[in-house]
Amino acid sequence: MTDDRIVPVTMPKWGLSMQLGKITSWVVAEGEEVRVGDDLADIETEKITGTLEAADAGTVRRIIARVGEDVPVSGTIALIAPAEVGDDALDAAVAQARAVIDAGVPDDAAGAPELQTADVGGRKISYAGAGQDGEVILLVHGYGGDRNSWLFLQEPLAAKYRVYALDLPGHGTSAKDVGDGTLGVLADAVTGVLDAVLISGGADRAHLVGHSLGGAVALAVAAGDPGRIASLTLIAPAGFGPEINAGYLRGFADAQTRRELKPVVGQLFADESLVTRQVVDDLLGYKRLDGVDEALHTLLGLLLDGDHQRTDSIAARAAIGGTTPVSVVWGVADRVIPAAQAESVTGAVRYLVDGAGHMPHMERPAQVQAAIEETIARAG
Amino acid sequence: MARSITYREALNEALAQEMERDESVIVMGEDNAGGAGSPGEQDAWGGVLGVTKGLYHKFPGRVLDTPISESAFIGAAIGAATAGLRPVAELMFVDFMGVCFDQIYNQAAKFRYMFGGKAVTPVVIRTMYGAGLRAAAQHSQCLYPLFTHIPGLKVVLPATPYDAKGLLIQAIRDNDPVMFFEHKALYDLAGPVPEESYALPFGEANVAREGEDVTIVTLGRMVHTCLEAAGQLAADGVQCEVIDLRTTSPLDEDTVLESVEGTGRLVVVDEAHPRCNMATDISALAARKAFGALRAPIEMVTAPHTPVPFSNALEDIYIPDAQRVVNAVKTVTGWTR
Numbered sequence: 056m057t058d059d060r061i062v063p064v065t066m067p068k069w070g071l072s073m074q075l076g077k078i079t080s081w082v083v084a085e086g087e088e089v090r091v092g093d094d095l096a097d098i099e100t101e102k103i104t105g106t107l108e109a110a111d112a113g114t115v116r117r118i119i120a121r122v123g124e125d126v127p128v129s130g131t132i133a134l135i136a137p138a139e140v141g142d143d144a145l146d147a148a149v150a151q152a153r154a155v156i157d158a159g160v161p162d163d164a165a166g167a168p169e170l171q172t173a174d175v176g177g178r179k180i181s182y183a184g185a186g187q188d189g190e191v192i193l194l195v196h197g198y199g200g201d202r203n204s205w206l207f208l209q210e211p212l213a214a215k216y217r218v219y220a221l222d223l224p225g226h227g228t229s230a231k232d233v234g235d236g237t238l239g240v241l242a243d244a245v246t247g248v249l250d251a252v253l254i255s256g257g258a259d260r261a262h263l264v265g266h267s268l269g270g271a272v273a274l275a276v277a278a279g280d281p282g283r284i285a286s287l288t289l290i291a292p293a294g295f296g297p298e299i300n301a302g303y304l305r306g307f308a309d310a311q312t313r314r315e316l317k318p319v320v321g322q323l324f325a326d327e328s329l330v331t332r333q334v335v336d337d338l339l340g341y342k343r344l345d346g347v348d349e350a351l352h353t354l355l356g357l358l359l360d361g362d363h364q365r366t367d368s369i370a371a372r373a374a375i376g377g378t379t380p381v382s383v384v385w386g387v388a389d390r391v392i393p394a395a396q397a398e399s400v401t402g403a404v405r406y407l408v409d410g411a412g413h414m415p416h417m418e419r420p421a422q423v424q425a426a427i428e429e430t431i432a433r434a435g
Numbered sequence: 436m437a438r439s440i441t442y443r444e445a446l447n448e449a450l451a452q453e454m455e456r457d458e459s460v461i462v463m464g465e466d467n468a469g470g471a472g473s474p475g476e477q478d479a480w481g482g483v484l485g486v487t488k489g490l491y492h493k494f495p496g497r498v499l500d501t502p503i504s505e506s507a508f509i510g511a512a513i514g515a516a517t518a519g520l521r522p523v524a525e526l527m528f529v530d531f532m533g534v535c536f537d538q539i540y541n542q543a544a545k546f547r548y549m550f551g552g553k554a555v556t557p558v559v560i561r562t563m564y565g566a567g568l569r570a571a572a573q574h575s576q577c578l579y580p581l582f583t584h585i586p587g588l589k590v591v592l593p594a595t596p597y598d599a600k601g602l603l604i605q606a607i608r609d610n611d612p613v614m615f616f617e618h619k620a621l622y623d624l625a626g627p628v629p630e631e632s633y634a635l636p637f638g639e640a641n642v643a644r645e646g647e648d649v650t651i652v653t654l655g656r657m658v659h660t661c662l663e664a665a666g667q668l669a670a671d672g673v674q675c676e677v678i679d680l681r682t683t684s685p686l687d688e689d690t691v692l693e694s695v696e697g698t699g700r701l702v703v704v705d706e707a708h709p710r711c712n713m714a715t716d717i718s719a720l721a722a723r724k725a726f727g728a729l730r731a732p733i734e735m736v737t738a739p740h741t742p743v744p745f746s747n748a749l750e751d752i753y754i755p756d757a758q759r760v761v762n763a764v765k766t767v768t769g770w771t772r
Contacts, residue, residue: 231631312639314689332642343601345632 175247186213197267201227231346294368464525
């Protein structure tokens with residue numbers, strides 16, 4: 056019998072293939088008060104190191120998972136409970152959680168879901184979905200990213216929604232040919248995936264979330280067919296002002312080695328320690344696929360006019376009108392596109408995220424998740 | 436998430452994708468079409484251990500079974516490379532290098548230099564190396580140090596399926612002669628490999644595991660032995676950084692030196708005989724360029740200075756194992772002046 060005042064803190068699922076996570080350090084100690092969004096622990100997976108933020112407020116009464124221990128996804132690693140809850144109830148909950156951790160990952164645990172593909176204008180576009188019920192969300196990554204850049208968000212959102220993430224042309228496992236590299240080529244790919252997921256989900260509208268270049272793409276898709284877009288959450292979107300870190304973009308496209316790439320990728324984050332060797336190696340692995348170098352350099356022409364943004368999203372924003380809920384999320388410490396450009400997204404609810412750079416969905420995922428869910432709620 | 440395929444399949448895929456991409460790529464060698472125990476070309480077994488399986492029918496006229504004369508067909512491959520093809524020749528066992536060595540070290544390796552940079556020799560010589568297959572003294576050696584010694588040759592030793600594919604593609608696209616070493620015991624090793632083509636640059640070591648206490652520099656099959664040892668040592672609280680050189684020529688000195696500067700302790704693990712091998716080479720590098728960082732003498736783990744034994748029991752103790760690596764790491768961590 057578990058006291059329902061005890062709130063478990065569980066091992067998150069960061070990425071569709073994650074089965075185990077390891078606590079590398081606890082930021083909080085037993086007895087400490089935490090607020091929603093406070094850092095709880097640093098967690099390492101096969102792919103990435105991240106910080107788990109509190110989803111609930113309260114007092115941390117028990118820490119269960121030890122530093123260095125592998126914990127299956129959704130295993131309870133700590134307990135939050137008010138002072139009135141007695142030690143006996145807590146100890147019983149700890150014993151249950153301990154049994155789950157000690158059992159490890161079941162042999163028949165499902166791996167990554169089957170990657171799906173859509174043929175859009177002769178290009179193979181990859182996407183992957185999570186979640187069984189609810190409204191449809193489609194996540195659109197930015198320049199040089201892929202569907203895995205949503206790893207901290209896709210599974211948590213999937214508790215309430217059907218959440219799809221795609222690889223834009225030139226990215227991830229999608230076709231590397233980006234044609235003439237216009238926004239239209241990218242928007243067509245998103246529309247193609249949108250068609251597929253709306254049909255398979257039996258829905259007629261979807262919520263779009265776009266990051267950076269993906270924000271400009273999401274706007275173009277919405278402007279082209281506003282009736283099918285229920286809401287729009289733009290994370291540090293391109294096209295709302297002239298300033299952009301052209302050095303970052305060119306550096307990313309040109310980097311050939313780990314030594315060249317690491318400092319460039321560091322500019323994406325407020326906390327550069329997130330850029331582990333694995334992150335850099337994964338990016339290099341992508342950049343070395345045939346056709347990627349050409350795709351990235353072609354897309355530079357879409358993003359840059361000299362050292363300024365060529366992309367202009369203002370007209371697309373206006374075309375969508377005022378009835379579709381639009382939000383803009385920006386990391387205060389963004390070193391790629393300045394957060395001040397959030398002011399130019401007219402009629403949008405603004406979320407400025409402290410402690411995050413250009414990747415708030417990786418650095419402060421709980422806050423970005425809350426922003427997306429509030430935006431969806433506004434669509435009614 | 437990339438699908439998982441074997442080292443053998445990764446090599447086959449690299450060959451097939453490059454033959455598809457570039458008509459000048461051809462494959463030649465003993466039994467490259469047929470193979471051990473097969474009636475010949477028609478069953479297209481594809482090499483003594485099946486690496487070139489299927490290519491004969493897929494690329495008609497571009498997979499050549501050659502006579503058992505390495506001096507003839509390795510020479511022919513090198514000549515064809517100077518004349519515009521990109522041959523991938525298979526020297527079945529590197530132990531057979533003796534009969535075709537002039538063509539490799541005194542011809543292919545010298546052309547670019549002697550013709551003032553105007554000649555290119557884009558040949559790849561794939562070859563098997565290493566002990567463990569009960570193949571005795573004449574089919575089990577690790578002769579890559581001999582090739583590493585020679586300017587003008589590039590020397591590549593993939594340890595994983597991912598590296599096997601990316602390094603072979605790079606080798607085929609490279610304009611210099613490349614010696615490409617495949618360890619017999621790795622062919623069935625499976626791992627994630629993208630379906631698309633990709634080239635891994637030469638001269639970039641892979642940090643297979645990060646750690647702060649001891650640097651282990653290794654290559655080829657020994658990468659896996661060292662990772663096993665590092666896993667055991669981690670349980671005792673010793674964190675090893677395992678560096679897979681990937682290519683011995685060119686050599687990624689920076690990654691080795693940066694790691695040694697961080698840990699202050701170096702163990703080099705090499706399946707080759709102990710004299711003038713990669714272990715001595717890396718030790719000399721660290722002793723010269725990271726001397727101030729070293730907190731203990733460098734340890735080397737290698738095979739002994741003997742031929743590879745025919746006796747199973749002796750062959751097993753001939754090959755460096757994880758326990759010997761663990762012992763060497765404990766020696767450097769426990770060393771006091």
